Amino acid sequence: MALDARERLIVALDLPSVDAAEKMVARLGESVLFYKIGYQLVFAGGLPFAAGLIAAGKQVFLDLKLHDIGNTVEQGVASVAQLGATFLTVHAYPQTMKAAVAGKRGSTLRILAVTVLTSYDDADLAAAGYEMNVPELAAARAAQARDTGVDGLVCSAEEATNLRKIVGPGMALVTPGIRPMGSTTGDQKRIMGPARAIRCGADYLVVGRPVLEAADPRKAADAIVAEVEQATG
Numbered sequence: 001m002a003l004d005a006r007e008r009l010i011v012a013l014d015l016p017s018v019d020a021a022e023k024m025v026a027r028l029g030e031s032v033l034f035y036k037i038g039y040q041l042v043f044a045g046g047l048p049f050a051a052g053l054i055a056a057g058k059q060v061f062l063d064l065k066l067h068d069i070g071n072t073v074e075q076g077v078a079s080v081a082q083l084g085a086t087f088l089t090v091h092a093y094p095q096t097m098k099a100a101v102a103g104k105r106g107s108t109l110r111i112l113a114v115t116v117l118t119s120y121d122d123a124d125l126a127a128a129g130y131e132m133n134v135p136e137l138a139a140a141r142a143a144q145a146r147d148t149g150v151d152g153l154v155c156s157a158e159e160a161t162n163l164r165k166i167v168g169p170g171m172a173l174v175t176p177g178i179r180p181m182g183s184t185t186g187d188q189k190r191i192m193g194p195a196r197a198i199r200c201g202a203d204y205l206v207v208g209r210p211v212l213e214a215a216d217p218r219k220a221a222d223a224i225v226a227e228v229e230q231a232t233g
């Protein structure tokens, strides 16, 4: 995938208001091209804000993790496609993924599947009635995502090498849990530096707090891009 280093950084706008998000985007300027918008902002006026970002030439990843009956998912995804977003997440259930792939047809929207939520461990899966452990279920769902025509997966950088073997070179691997040198880990447990994540096969890095909470967010973003450049150059 011939991506410029800067195109690989996705900054997670995990902020409480559109006002705060607008201020952050202004501070980051040309250093950041791609933004992730999740529940927190979407339910606080984030969709018109996303449309504005797109109109201003930025790329938007809507992290909505959709899951419903097929018809509802398909129609919802078609609406997101009209907004001009680049990525949208859905849960990796076969029916949901199939509906999402149908809903985005004819658009440039790319569907990312979330295999198993990282807050789940084997005991949580057992409690939910699954007989597989986390790696088994993640691998099975990655194969289903590939077979359904999904465009990529959200995964930890640690999983990227194994999942790449399953999905092949054509699917995008998008990895949160990235911590550049010197930043605090926050509540992330499985963390990795930007360069190493890229070398493990990540196509895009999702970074929130290390940029948002930096004294100079733009400098922090530039430093991550420089690390990515080193790993790809």
Ligand code: C5P
Pocket: 012, 014, 038, 117, 118, 154, 155, 156, 176, 177, 178, 186, 188, 206, 207, 208, 209, 210
């Ligand atoms: O602040 P931080 O860099 O940890 O933010 C990571 C972003 O990626 C957050 O928006 C978080 O919700 C998201 N995410 C994650 N782990 C996953 C999936 C998404 O941290 N498995």
